[in-house]
Amino acid sequence: MTDIPQSGAFPADRPAPKGGSLLVTDARTKKRNRAERRFKAYGIAALGIGMLFLVALLWAILSNGLTAFTQSYVQLDVPLLEEKLDKDGDRDPAKIAKVSTFGYAPLIEQALTDLVERTGVETELAPKALTKILSSSAAAQLRDRVLANPELIGQTVSVELLASSRVDGYLKGRVSRASLARDKNLDAEHLDLIDAWRDAGLVEKRFNWDFITGADASDSRPEQAGIGVAMLGSLFMMLVVLILSLPIGVAASIYLEEFAPQNRLTDLIEVNISNLAAVPSIVFGILGLAVFIQFMHLPQSAPLVGGLVLTLMTLPTIIISTRASLKSVPPSIRNAALGVGASKMQAVTHHVLPLAMPGILTGTILGLAQALGETAPLLLIGMVGYIATNYPEGVAEGFLAPNSAMPAQIYEWAKRADPAFYERAWGGIIVLLVFLLAMNLIAVLLRRRFERRW
Amino acid sequence: MDNAVLNETKITARDVHVHYGTTHAIKGVDVDIADRTVTAFIGPSGCGKSTFLRCLNRMNDTIPGAVVTGEIKIDEADIYDPRVDPVQLRAKVGMVFQKPNPFPKSIYDNVAYGPKIHGLARNKAELDEIVEKALRRGAIWDEVKDRLHAPGTGLSGGQQQRLCIARAVATEPEILLMDEPCSALDPIATAQVEELIDELRQNFSVVIVTHSMQQAARVSQRTAFFHLGNLVEYGETGKIFTNPEDSRTESYISGRIG
Amino acid sequence: MDNAVLNETKITARDVHVHYGTTHAIKGVDVDIADRTVTAFIGPSGCGKSTFLRCLNRMNDTIPGAVVTGEIKIDEADIYDPRVDPVQLRAKVGMVFQKPNPFPKSIYDNVAYGPKIHGLARNKAELDEIVEKALRRGAIWDEVKDRLHAPGTGLSGGQQQRLCIARAVATEPEILLMDEPCSALDPIATAQVEELIDELRQNFSVVIVTHSMQQAARVSQRTAFFHLGNLVEYGETGKIFTNPEDSRTESYISGRIG
Amino acid sequence: QGRDNVQVAGSSTVLPYASIVAEAFGENFDFPTPVVESGGSSAGLARFCEGVGENTIDIANASRAMREGEVEACASNGVNEIIEVRVGYDGIVFASDISGESFAFTPADWYNALAAEIPEGGEMVSNPNTSWADVNADLPDQEILAFIPGTKHGTREVFEEKVLLAGCEETGAMQAMLDAGMDEDAAEAACIKTRTDGVSIDIDGDYTETLARIEANPNGIGVFGLSFYENNTDSLQVATMSGVEPSTETIASGEYPVSRPLYFYVKKAHLGVIPGLQEFVEFFVADEIAGPDGPLAAYGLVADPELAATQETVANGTTMDAM
Amino acid sequence: MSPSWIALIVLAIAAAGFVLARARAQGAAKREERRLHSLPNYYGWTAAIYAAGPALLLLAVWLLAQPVATRSLVWPVLEAEAGEGAAPSLMMATCNVSPPGSTPPSRAARSPTPPRATCRPRRLRAQMASQGVALGSDVTPATRDAALHWRRISGTGDLARGIAVIGLALAGAAWGIRRARPDFRARNAVERAMRGVLISAALIAILSTVGIVLALVFNTIEFFRLYPAAEFFFGTTWSPSFGGGSELGILPLLWGTLYISLIALLVAVPIGLFAAVYLAEYAHRNVRAWAKPMLEMLAGIPTIVYGLFALLTVGPLLVEAFGRGGWLGLGWMQGGTAVMTAGLVMGIMLIPFVSSLSDDIINAVPQSLRDGSLGLGATRSETIRQVVLPAALPGIVGAVLLAASRAIGETMIVVLGAGAAARLSMNPFDAMTTVTAKIVSQLTGDADFSSPEALVAFALGMTLFVITLALNVVALWIVRRYREQYE
Ligand SMILES: Nc1ncnc2c1ncn2[C@@H]1O[C@H](COP(=O)(O)OP(=O)(O)OP(=O)(O)O)[C@@H](O)[C@H]1O
């Protein structure tokens, strides 16, 4: 399509004789205008198709994932019995800490039975079965609270506990009574309780900040899982990627496009770079494992290593787009600068680079977007799985402490058995896209400043 | 200098204004350009000659921020009428730009481009012929006939300018707008281009922007003098150069130098 | 025409050849260019004037495929010596290109760029002064003083050309190479630029390519006539124009036209 | 240097169990929560065998026993003392869309449905069956479409051995092939070779993918882990195998035939050096966790009937070669 | 002194060098009434670079080399005690004698380890335990000695490091300041340094390539020892099996890779290119400002979403059209997963790679070329097709190559969209799979990691690497050949 089309070059329809009125469009022009309109229509159609796909994907993501942003909680009064938690009664933190979460389970059972009685709902469920209403994190929640404040022992505290994923699913309309018939995790009878408690205001669905700020949870308690820590992992990784790949990519492109002599070595580099773009991302994971962990002894599962691997992976994207846009800066600009006695370096940094900026930004956005959504290489350097449960304690820790990343977290959730994780996976994608949107927004603003035609 | 025969009017402009953003580049120009005549636009640099020239084939459409108002008619048809197709207009009104802008293609393709899109050649042989003729008229054939397939951007400044002239005449426009077509040419090449202009005048209108008053006097039958966006004076070339009415014209003419 | 005072030699070229791939553009040129003198290069379009001019500040280095051989000395130093820093050379040997090529920046920044990178101004006020002076010398100050921060690419052809002249003189080079600096200028602006050239001659060397023999005769003390890549004749301007030795020179001169 | 968390990598099948344990461990001990990576049994063991030291992992999860070659590779890198811990069994079930027909299979049905070629009259002919009813008149007349684990999954091996091969023998096809002059290896290979005409589809992804495929193709029958099925009873119904319905009990008792053991491997050299490693390993196999009433069983792990022996192995730090 | 402190001091020295050299150059210029060769800042930068560059480089090398050196000094002692193998490294850990300066142990940061001198064998274990650091065994005296030895050596090393690096920085700064005379070509010096940086950046690409090759090659060789190369390269069946007797022919995988990439490019290139043309040449500024980043979002949606989109939406849709009893009644398609499904969806993902990059390049083509064409009476589409696009061709080819590269390297969409069947078929509605998908699955699967079934992943990676390298050489040649340089 880039060559002058042979059809129409030597046409049968000769142009209209000279002197025809301008107000009447001649046949050939009409034909060409039709081609013009077609061409433009193709453009609009192409853009439309792209947008359509985007909308379809976004719709799929939103409709599947928005529910992850709400969560059900149960309000419970738990008696913190001294005989269970502090047999000696001396409030020695060390001894209190000896009571494991298993020791707290009976308290919760007790509280639930009390609640059933208090709300006067008839049920045949055994006390142990009642706990299925709550997340299995309930005991840990309670324990943390007691350890933080041993004075509570002996009192009855009112706590808000996460409802289990099935209960949450019921309140979100995902779980029906019929589907519970074969589900050993929850019975329809539980739902009667939930209905009653919901009317009493003891069970409610709220915006789920914990999803945005929390850490991953194990497979048995999807209701507790959050993406916050992984988000931080991604953030630190992206910092590494941005700090390394943008300068290195731009520097490499400048060298290749503006300074490098045309010789075998630079050809080799050039071919190599385009080739790296085609290397499957998991191979970068193999490389990262060998170089950064086994050879350089960097810590495993660390965002720093992830960032380094992703840097190598994004470099070709940035280099290829930067080179393309450097190439498109007209030589006269360079000549003008050289002519007033600027060095080549000055000509490039003062004139060529600003003009190439839109393309560089595009490459960076594409590269970072790709890096932000990449999972496969992280698989091999230990960032996929059940990784971080705490926020890093500082910036250095942020780079070095084991962490996951958003796409890895999403990938992990999408594989898990409980459908509640599936919903979270999509919710995680929404968070990821918000990240991406923010990045794009910055790029749009920057690009606007640099764009001009000459 | 010929005695200009007055032909019927080809282009009429009435109260044309052009704004580039806040710059008011053309301020109410009225002019009638005759058929089969060479009209010269002269005036100090930056007075709006190119701008007005570009109005005549709606090339100003492509400049973001350029706003043209007023009426311009070619052959009685208002070229800013929505029914007018700028493509057809530009096929009829050819243009040579002030800065030579050869395509990054071979010399041959540069010239063949217009004839191809307008379907002027039935076959390759005809096209070759058109290209050769255009290059000859552009006074550059001898210099490039051995390197027709070398890129047009590898030519010298003056060669590029002549290439662009050849490219413009290859499509046989009815009106040819030439913005300083000889600015980079030596006297001999200039003479050849002026000969071409004279030849074109037999059938077509030519509007030429030039800063060389000698050239204007040599090739044109009518001359328009622009100053600060105004058309100060317009009339027969002989009269303008010998007996200008406006004092500004006179003082411009009398500073006659290069 | 002045009576040329012969000053000491500034530039010596010996047996300079330039090839563009297979094109042999300059064929063994020997020339001595004097200090504090205006030297004009004339010759038909495509004869190699620009090419030779670009050799003098090594701008040909930037054209892929251009190969320069021979020896060019400025102030006794071979400028193609590997020890010579082309950047320093170009700061010393300024250039105005044939096609105006303003930076896509503001008018002010276009001119201020050179002084900035050469550290010619200690502060903003000094820089403003340099810019204003350069624009005045480029005979464009009045037209742009109100729009110093408008883009340089939004100027008319002639204005761009003068802007590029202003940009080149702003860095105060010792030698100024000007490739058809007045090609897009009206007579008045041309006169102003010629005045500038005359002024520059007091302290510096100026080499000017022009296709206007009148201009060459007016501004230069020495003239070189190029033909098909050869330097055919070189000598005092008066002599070249009145009494050329070579028949080719004579026939070019006598075709005196524009 | 100074790693203070236990680092685990390996099988994605074991991952859920390991992460449940890790979470509980983090809640109840002062040690940091162990890091449990997925990546597959093979990749996990490969990293496990990279060497001993703080920049190597402490535990590799595996959904199969370590192979001879791997033990050798480990040894050549100085990883000599390895403790093998069997944590339980993973039941493998056959499930179909909830709203479709229900199935009661035998291994023979699967062999006849999926084998590439079946013996017929002394000749091997390419499998002509298109409907489950063709295979077994008791089965519904529904087109055969099976989503089986891809060749990367250990589950595939179990499926081949305990279903296809068993079926091959059950139907007598194996015998027929041997009779037709095939040697044993060739016959076995023929038994487990699945058809490639689009009836049997390999799934290289996870059970979620299999589930998605069944949702897209309600006629399909997929192979799942027991715990996955138990979490998705709202969309799947399980088929019986030889009349036994899969459950933690039937698998533990050996009644239900299709299951595989899950393991993890610990570097003995790391015990006592990596803080919390010893405790974590003991915690993992404790009755409260891995026992039939523990959270692992609740999530679908089939508790190991010989858990006590395993606990002893861990307590004594008995290594593989010592067993 | 920790490395970060050393680095900070070096930077401070560099800053001081900058200020002093700059001042000296300016002073000299004033005194001697002559112009400086370069701008004063360049003199400052020279001194700063002389100060910081070599010093930081030395620091980096030292950081890498010291542990190795120390280790080789202490190792024999430990080995004598612990015997062969890797156990010594754990013994070192036992005494927690991490040389200061290596990554600070996070645990130690929270609870300081006991003073080194008290590292007494018997008490140590209890001491550490009281701080929540469990030691597996009692510390033997030999270990303790080795540890102390280690600490002594690394302590000396650390001191020497600090002195050497800071000394070098000071010397560099002094040298830079001394050279700050007007005739010194400071700009050239700075630019040489910058150029050095640029070259090193470009060489990173080579380094990654070398790294990738090294990371793959040993296992690849191992694979070919276990499996005949001829069968790998020319085999037409891919059927790994756990029990051995696998057939591992790469051809079906390569075919799938090419077929899927081809379809993806057939989707992405026209759509992307037309969208780019529309955005750059027709669309209003504001439309462009928003549509372009929107399209770019397509590149950022995690590929797993595309995979699910292929599996759940596109696949079933295609079956309804092309499957048995579909609208078209063609019966070409068996199941939802097919080359077509994966190709289409991958094409969508690649649209922004083509569109955004091409749009930038098209936008950079000078307006004068468009004017030249329009002035001849060409329509806009003619101008675009025949003038603008050829001028932008190198960039567009770059964009397409990038998209092609991504297509070849993509995994998740293939796994979910194309099915796992390795097959040589012409029918785009058949399920197939690609090299990358198999690399991932064999690498993360359950096969014995020392068996050919797992090692084949490395051979696949290596082969793909070589093939794409060859394709890129061809592409480079084509681009060189058809480049139209404007101006
Ligand atoms: N980049 C290039 N590549 C190939 N050939 C070139 C290139 N530049 C110039 N030439 C050729 O070299 C010869 C001399 O060109 P040059 O630009 O020096 O001419 P000139 O004397 O400046 O002409 P003009 O007055 O038209 O500007 C011409 O034949 C021209 O076609």
Ligand SMILES: Nc1ncnc2c1ncn2[C@@H]1O[C@H](COP(=O)(O)OP(=O)(O)OP(=O)(O)O)[C@@H](O)[C@H]1O
């Ligand atoms: N794109 C533009 N944007 C803004 N102002 C412009 C633009 N083009 C031209 N102008 C201004 O409009 C006025 C007329 O410009 P025009 O190019 O018509 O001059 P001209 O008569 O052709 O001059 P010259 O002889 O120097 O080419 C000038 O003041 C110029 O600076």
Ligand SMILES: [Mg+2]
């Ligand atoms: Mg003009």
Ligand SMILES: [Mg+2]
């Ligand atoms: Mg020239």
Ligand SMILES: O=P([O-])([O-])[O-]
């Ligand atoms: O991840 P697996 O090794 O258990 O398939």
